[in-house]
Amino acid sequence: MLTSQSIGRRAALRAAAAVSVLAAPRTLRAQPAAIRIGILQPVTGALAQDGELGRLGATLAIDALNAAGGIKSLGGAKIEMVFADARSSPEAATQEVERLQAEGVSAIVGGFASPICLAASQAASRYDLPYIVDVGVADSIVSRGLTNTFRFAPGFGSFTSVAIANLAALIAASGKPVKTVVLVHEDGLFGAGLAKLMNAELPKIGLEVLETIPHPTPSRDMANVALRIRALNPDLVIPSSYYNEFVLLARTMQQQRIRPKGIYAVLNGAASNYRFVKEFPEAANLVMDCNHWFNPNNPLALTVKKQAEAAGKFMAYNVPLNYSCVGLVADAIERAASPDRAKIIAALNTSTFAGHIMPYNATKFVGGQNQGAIPVNLQVQDGDIKVIFPEAVASAKPIFPVPA
Amino acid sequence: MTLLHVEGITKQFGGLRAVDNASLSVPPGTITGLIGPNGAGKTTLFGVISGFIPPTAGRIVYNGADITAHPPHRRARSGIARTFQIVQPFAGLSVVENIAVGAYLRHAKRADATRVASDIAHRVGLGAMLHQPASALTVAGRKRLELARALATAPRLLLLDEVLAGLNPSEIRDIIPIIQAIRAEGVTILMIEHVMQAVMNLCEHVYVLSQGRMIAEGTPQAICTDEQVIEAYLGHGAAGQMQAHA
Amino acid sequence: MLEITGLRTGYGQTEIIRGLDLAIAPGQIVAVLGANGVGKTTLNKALSGLLPIWSGTIQFEGSSLAGATPADIVAAGLIHVPEGRKIFPNMSVLENLELGSYRRARLHRRTNLDRAFTIFPRLRDRASQMAGTLSGGEQQMLAIGRGLMAEPRLLILDEPSLGLSPLLVEEMFTLIRTLNQEGLTIMLVEQNVVQSLDIADHATILENGQCSIQGPAAELAANPALRRAYLGL
Amino acid sequence: MYTPAIVAEAMVNGLLTGAVYALVALGLTLVYGVLHIINFAHGALLTCAMFAVWAASELLGINVYLAIPPLALIFLALGYALQRFVIGPASRGDDANTLLVTLGLSIAIENALLAAFKSDTRTLSGDAAFDVVELGPMLLSRPRLIGFAVALVVALLLWALLRRTDSGKAIRAVAREKMGASLMGIDVRHIYALTFGIGCACLAVAAGLLLPTFYVTPRVGQAFVLVAFTIVVLGGMGSVAGALLGGLLIGVVESLGGLLLGESLGQAGIFVIFILVLLLRPTGLFGARA
């Protein structure tokens, strides 16, 4: 009898489930219209790796927001992602912005590369469509006076000043004389711009730039760059390149036994990348980077990290940045209590969002730039990426100079 | 008085002396022939006269002026037109368009050039094929086209490189009066020809080139009985045998 | 050995050979004569498979050559020494000769090389010289020697005397006669009428893509039509 | 500012790289010399070969250098089939058509690789690739030394093939005298396809030599093919020896240019050389004047 009873209970459960399934459409119908948010990422072409990570961050954020009940001020409206592939080119991005506009999104998040962000935010501004830049660091993105464009993360200017300040602190703390620097940068948008700023700023903290070495992307060979570094024998090497080239450079330096007192990267594509750390632990060890990074002390950030790893990806900065940017938009819509673009823009302008997973203060936008954004310094230690600055969120002490 | 004077032209290709100190004169209003066995250097000499091949030595005087350094298109503008032994039609163009390219040299307007082109096409017997693509023409048709295109530039001196080769006797019979008519209009002609029958009929004066050298000149009749010429054509010992048979 | 009936062929749309008949018996030298542009070279190209046959038949030793590739024809033993020699200027004399036996008689390469060098001692002296640097006469020897390397059953010689000095022409014709006396069948395509008729058994005059006069060489030499065909007299 | 030792090391590095460049150029020049076509799919085929090497090494676990001989054979067959059944028939001997067909193939191959492998960068795992050999004050990369040696050996083998075998002689014969070759019973289409195949086999070898110190992405071939064009033009189009010398020269120029002028301008230097050679001496530095 026990068996039949349990069967009976199971059947009852099944019936109940059926009822709830039948009832579901009614609940759905009662729900308010979903809010559509455009996620623009380059998932094909040269930047596909980064674009996929950005998409992952946005997806995780939207899932979390919807699971938490959607936009409450709009009666629990769900957030719907409209994905657009920027195909690694500004032109394609512009085209996709048009499509997102046609699909009636309330805001766009993403872009990743500065050229894409520049072109896409400009295209969106024709429609006063709020555009949240996830990564693009070029300062011109927010200095053009576009009222629709907001950048959550820090820009070039902020990165260089923080990177230099932290470097000065690092050198002071080490107590060792560090005088000479070689800059190695990719000759595209971000590397060249950064090198220019560094060249102006580094002498102010008493560092002599021995040489600025640009290289194209892709580069076939880093042997010459390494040779020049060897010839110059600087105390410090500051590289800013994309992933492939920095990996080539780091490995070539390792091979050529070039051991400066430190490799202090700024916004480098590889220096704070788990893949590099995992695949070439020796070359990566003790490399420092000033970059975007999540707050290692934020439990939500650690959850997101686990989720990303469960999805088979590394937790690069794209994930938490997009996660946070989507949260920022959702918060603005929540406060605007409307899918209306002008109201969302107004809400963003007065935003004091603190529910992100970056080591930032609450947001405060001035001219579209988040004043609360802070670059962090990282160092590869023991096969992991540790935050070494600012001290408030640091997870490890810097090791500098590199022990011989 | 000569229209064209070729003075001591030599052309060396690597180790090969294709033309060796050759000279000739073409008086205005005449048809002059240039004959010689295969590989004698006739076409090379033509190339030098029309400016396509720079000579190693010697000079070309046309209408009293030294034109040795002039590029081909400049010679064409000053009235020297040539045909090619290996016909060079503009294969992608129609017959009338081909000829019009020549006519544009003297007529800037499309309507004029086309009218001239179509007139000339009729004169050389291509009237029925005006709008056919040049690539669809037979060998005879292409030879006529070569001739028509050169004529369309309104030349004073016409250089004909074997316009009869590859034609059958009736085709040759058709074309000879056309050439005579061209001369009658005052165009001076220098022609390379293999078909001796035509040379005999057309030319007042003939030059014979063999192995790059001028070996004889004179009236066609005189040339035909010249021992050196017969040997050059029929081979060593031919003259003697011919004499024996005759 | 070779029998051509009603052959028509040409380039693109243009017919050059317009119904040609020709037969060659084993052991003969047959001279094919004619002025420039009558279709001699076109005929040779059709015979060696470089041009498709439009209509008519070519039988070589009893089998048809319709649709045969140049390689097939070489393999069958019909070797064509082309006008203008077409030797490989970037290769040594020895390599040129070796390639003569690329398709046929490869196993006899060594013996045939010796034979070629015996026939043309001058080639032996220049075995390692680049063929492009040879004189015209030497190049012609090389072309024939290369043809002989394939142990031809029938050898087509296209204008072998072209561009040679009179002395060399003499030498060339003597050589052709010698080769024939050693048993080689030869089709000799020439402009040099008198000397060709001197050594040929049989001759044919090509005019306008057809054979206008055919017959034993000695008869043709006396035929006034010959002189007319050439000089238009 | 640079010690002689460093300049010397840059030169040696250039020579080592140049030998592999030469191998890439060898295939291109051979195809040009014989078929008189410019193969715009050369870069894509190189990428293809590099992925093949990567797959053999990372997926099948075969040692890179052991993978080279079988891959060379596979690419020989692939190239043969490509010329015989695709490029030859589709272009019908017309220059412009060849250009379009090879361009189309290059687009198709590159993007098929993109679809199959995504745009991720792939490198060979393991640090063996970064072994060095100490030579006096110089630290030379072991894989590059191997690459240099193998490239020279392959060039030598190719030279022997062209000089010593009937097929090789037939290739040289077809290059200069197509009709004469036909009349010797050489099947020109076969020789064309064989030449193309050999060109592809060279690429497979080059891929195996490049990969240990480099990475592969679906567009990586482009980075090499322009250099290869420069080498081919420099050495004289169609000249095997020219390609070898040109490769070594370009390797050194690039390396010294990179050292003294910076990487970006060093690359521009290659194109400037390319343009100057085309304008001033289109037959190449080592070719005979036309």
Place this chain on the structure above:
Amino acid sequence: MKISSVIAMAAVLLALVGVALFGPNTAINFLVTALIVALAAQGWNLLGGYCGQFSFGHAAFFGTGAYVTAILQSRYGVNAWIGCGCGILAGAAIGTLIGWLSFRAGLRGSYFALITLAFAEVLRIAANAAPITGGGTGLLLKLDMRAANFQFASRGTFCLIVLACVLAVLALTTWIARTKRGAEFAAVRENEDAARALGIDVLVTKLRAMALSGAITAAAGCLYTQYFLYLDSNIAYGSWISVESLLAVIVGGIATPAGPIIGALALHALGEATRLLAGRITGIDLVLFGLILVAATAFAPKGLAGLWNAAQSRRSPRA
């Protein structure tokens, strides 16, 4: 021209204007991009199709037009319309210069194609390094939507302007093909020696074609700049535009006035279609693209225009 062709062209034109006036922005955006490529391709067609000189480096002209326009505006405050005019002139100038250097050196066929490729690459590397082009940072034009500024609030207006440019070049090409200059182009394309013998200065003729081709393709670059308001060295001098302008012509029909337009529209439509069909697997669309190019060369050497003509003449065999 046959009636059916005229009707077909009028219908296409009407459809294009309809899209520009009433279509959704996505469609207009598609059309603008396709038409800019069509314009660049029209430039290629004049040189490659009509004059027979295959270039692999039309990016050199496109980029020069684009950069001159952008630099004059962003650095020197020159009016956008004037900037575009200068861009077009600069395209003609660079075309003449490259042509003068290469043709005087006697480069033809593959050699010419290679040297144009090299010139475009040198320009790309130089633009990436020079400060005036903004180096790798690129140039951004200020969004300022006024007609006086060659920027329009409505994408449709811009679309109509591009369409007008394309039609103007179509008319120009058709006209040139019927003049002495056109005959000279054709003669040089078909046979340089014969052209010379007929009194044509081949070098001058080729330079004319280069200048005109350069100007037209540069105009495409100017329009691109005005539309996207952003430029970097890879957009301006990247090989994509060299390849696309060549492909559009080949696919559409070489040396036909409408070929580049048909080709560019067809290629972009094909691109969109394959992207839809192939879903999000990157590259599959371009694989198809490449294979279609091979097939087109093998089976339709005269392009879509050739197919259309063949179909027309099949229908009316006596024409």
